[in-house]
Amino acid sequence: MVSAMEIYMLLPKTNCKKCGVATCMAFAVGLLGRQKKVDECTPLIEEKKYEAKLKKLREVMAPIEKASETGxxxxxxxxxxxxxxxxxxxxxxxxxxxxxxxxxxxxxxxxxxxxxxxxxxxxxxxxxxxxxxxxxxxxxxxxxxxxxxxxxx
Amino acid sequence: MAEVEVVVVAVRDIFQDEAGRKSLFSEEYKSLSALIILDKQDMAGLAVKDGDKLLAKNDAGSIVVAARASKDDAKEAHPGLAFMCSSPWYNQLVSDDSCQGSVKATLAPTAEAITAISEIQARMKS
Amino acid sequence: MAICTGCSLLCEDIVASFENGSLKHAKNLCRKGHGHFQAAFTERTRPMIDGEQVTIDKAVERAAEILKSAKSPLLYGWSNCTEEAQSEGIALAEKLGATAEATIACTTSFCEGILMERVLSGKIETCTLDDVRNYADTSIFWGSDPSSSHPRHLSRFSYYPRGEKRQRSYEEERTCIAVDVRRSPTAQLCSNYYFRLPPGGDLPFMEAILAVLDGKIPKVADKKKMIELATVLKKTEWGAIFPGPGLIYSLQDKMELFEQLLARLNEITPFKVVPMVADCNARGFNELLFEKTGHASSVSFNGGSAAYGPEHSVLAAAKKCDAVLAIGSDPLSELPIGTARALAHQPIIAIDPRRSLTTDAAKVVIPSALIGLEAGGTAVRMDGVKIKFEPVMNSELLTDEQILARIMEAV
CATH class of the missing domain: 3.30.70.20 (Alpha-Beta Plaits)
Structure with missing residues (x-):
């Protein structure tokens, strides 16, 4: 299973707070715990330079998103x-x-x-x-x- | 060329067993049977990585199998000890009077193809 | 309900449906059992003589001719046949043995047979797996890896289910111990009680257990862990040991030490032994042959008497036989290359529902109905419990028992 650190490495790492949490690391933890969704990181979705990271992130997140409500x-x-x-x-x-x-x-x-x-x-x-x-x-x-x-x- | 002496222990694997039940003549059964699990130290000694081919031989016979590194951590390292599933491939290394639970064999890297089941069948008839 | 003949647990709670020549849906079959059921639809055999397709009658007739003219036939396999077929097979060996030296041997003659013989003769105390579920608080998997070989062993009997005296089961009441050369899938589940031995390390390990039980310092590296083990064993109310090939190969000539260990454990608390035989009716054959001859896995019939010993073993018989009947096993896959080669050079009659290395090399191939799926009968679970079953699929094929009866008539 992917770790929060591995998810963090695929984020913009700018701590822009647009997703509503203070840091990209906190957002990574949120993704792992399924309180957050990938689409809430708008820079990652909108900015072309993150295209490769976004693709990879969606791949690693797929099994987590598939997880049922109990995880x-x-x-x-x-x-x-x-x-x-x-x-x-x-x-x-x-x-x-x-x-x-x-x-x-x-x-x-x-x-x-x-x-x-x-x-x-x-x-x-x-x-x-x-x-x-x-x-x-x-x-x-x-x-x-x-x-x-x-x-x- | 590097050579390593190992004791090969016969083990069970449910996926290999399942494949054999469906067909002894399938690629799947071959890939799970003609496979030797080695300690990382032995892999290094032979200078091979996962999937590289090894010639395993002893007085009973010889086979070409694929190498795979054991997942055991350093605390449970087992240099000199290797594992193979019970199968016609493993049985190529078993002599009639030896205890079938484990055999000694010498391993060396090879460019030859993995021994096919048809080759094993031909040896029996020879 | 169907029973699964995929291993010697003979699970009886299988729900399976078939459609258009395939397995449509199955409940409660493990991965191995599922593969076993699917195998009903692949690699099926046809009656053959010398590689040419013939009628079943011709194949049976030829098989009888070969056996009748043989001076030292070997009848090998049996572990995946019903008891009814096994009885017929032993009778056939006796009949052939009236005028020739006929050896009959099963797949356990290389390994488990030696231990099974001690169990059947009462020298080693045994119990049923239902007893294990109801009473056992300690189970030892010694040289065995049921998660890989008998996948439902832990969930049906030895670790996870609730039993009469074990309502709090694995959570609080049961301890499982794994003794093995590697951290097998079973050993992973025994986490704190995994004892890793080098190949052949079973005997020093038994000595170490005997030492700690007597309060002596064991001659092993991890003394603390051995003392913990002794504490678990001494606290045990009802224990079971499940020896697999890993231990049994080591016992070949050291059975005494194992029996000494069992005697010592039983001074403290009941400890029973259930050998982990692999094939679905291996124990059935052991019981039948033992009843008849006092030997569990191989004998030679010659001039009306049964002989046993190294010179009548499969290895010896393979070297001198002049005809082979293979049934309920695939000796060319399972035996050491030298023995397999010796067999492959003799005329082989292979009675098998499915293609194998043995049917490929056989002079005569006789297809039979698959045990449990197409053929009903009786089989003996690894713990001696007899299980009767009806076929769950329609089949025109003759059963092993019927084929053997026809050969019997013709020899």
């Missing part, structure tokens, strides 16, 4: 389909105490994570413990992944 990103190409996250997720455990909680594949629609066609897929993300203003920093799915196929940004 969950899945890399199916890395996934083993082992189901560790499916069985570890506290929401899944509560949803199917006689299936998912004891290691079997889920049957119902209430679970967040399930394995389809050999890789993990996400549903019902609003049920994720990280969702919303009162979200917790649950990391059951990332901590149990053998291949870093799930991450939070």
């Amino acid at each position: 969950l990103i899945i890399h199916p190409e890395k996934c083993f389909g082992c189901g560790n996250c499916v069985v570890a997720c506290p929401v899944n455990v509560a949803a199917e105490p006689t299936r998912t909680a004891v290691g079997l594949g889920p049957e119902g629609e209430k679970v967040i994570l399930r394995v389809e066609d050999g890789v993990v897929v996400v549903n019902n993300l609003k049920e994720c413990k990280r969702f919303g203003p009162s979200g917790t920093l649950c990391n059951a799915c990332t901590a149990t992944c053998p291949s870093k196929a799930i991450e939070f940004v």
Whole structure:
């Protein structure tokens, strides 16, 4: 995953404040945390000399922007389909105490994570413990992944 | 030309396994099987980078495989220890009476092409 | 529901749909299992003799002729066949053995067989994976990497699920330990309890565990970590050890030390062993052969008696056999080059649903129905639990069992 410093290197580094924050570094942190959008850096969009930087920035930001509201990103190409996250997720455990909680594949629609066609897929993300203003920093799915196929940004 | 002696340990990899289940004769299976993971120090000793080809040989036989640097950090460096997935390529280096879990082999850079499965099949019939 | 025959976990909760000769959608299959299901639609075999396509009847007839005239046939593979087919295979070896020296051997004869034999004879205590899920608070993956080889092992049984006595599971109650030559995907999940050994380092490591358990100073570099390990082992209420090839190869002639370690651990608390066999019914064959002969992975039948020992091993048999029946495995891919070459120079009968190095080199190829997908039957999970299954796809192909029965009739 890209770091705030790597994002900063792709910004104008002029601290012009047009985006509403004091420094380009603060804006970079905002982008990473998804409170800010690339388009809010108007110089980068408008000035021709930043064209290459803008292109690169959009590339590195693509996975972050794709992240769901909880910041969950899945890399199916890395996934083993082992189901560790499916069985570890506290929401899944509560949803199917006689299936998912004891290691079997889920049957119902209430679970967040399930394995389809050999890789993990996400549903019902609003049920994720990280969702919303009162979200917790649950990391059951990332901590149990053998291949870093799930991450939070 | 530089040479390095290593112990090659047979390991499992789910992606190589998946490729082999679909077809033992595919490019994908070859690229994941004819692959040796080396410590960075051994890569340097052989003056090779990721994807460069190495001739691996011992008394049992020889194969041409691609080199790849191990991702292990310095604390877990393993010079002299290399990894390959179990496969017909690895088995070219296994002698009948040796323990199959690991084999000794000598590595050297080469310009030859990666050993094809058809070549392995031809050797068996020879 | 379908079962997956992709590895020896035989997962039973698979939902799969097929359409127009392909896998349309699958739930709960891991990446490996998904590859295994997709394989039903690629590289399928046809009946062949000497590279020419023939009828299935001709192929079976020719196979029987070859076996009937052989003086020392080798019947190899079996680990991906149903128990029904395996029984038929052992009966065939016995029948051939009445007038010839017939060796029957399975894929575990190189590695896991030696440990499985101790388990089947009761010398090493074992348990089911359901026991592990319900009771185990410590699991040791020793020379095994289930995340790569048996991907759902940790999520179904050994680490993450809740069980009868383990409601707080991986969060609070379970500890997993990895002992391996590299930081495998499984070892990464065991973070604090990963013990890296050099190749062949298993024996000194066992000695070090025995030393720390007795309060002695272990002869290893990281003494503090060994003492931590001893603390975990002593605190364990119910432990399980999952030895894989990495450990089992080291045990070839050092089984005693491993048994000594198990005895010492069991003085403290129950510690059970489940060998990590790879193929879906490897254990089934081990059990059947053991029941019949007292040996788990290879024997020679000759004049009505069964013989066992190095001179009857696959390596020895490969050198002197004059015909090969390969079924439920691909020996030319899996065996050392010297042995593979020896086999390739004999007439091979390959019974296999899919193209392999062995079918390519075979004199006779007999296509069979895929176990679990096109053929029903019984298989034994790695922990000894028998699982019965029905086919989930329609197929006109004969099953391994039917093919062997027809050969049996004709020899």
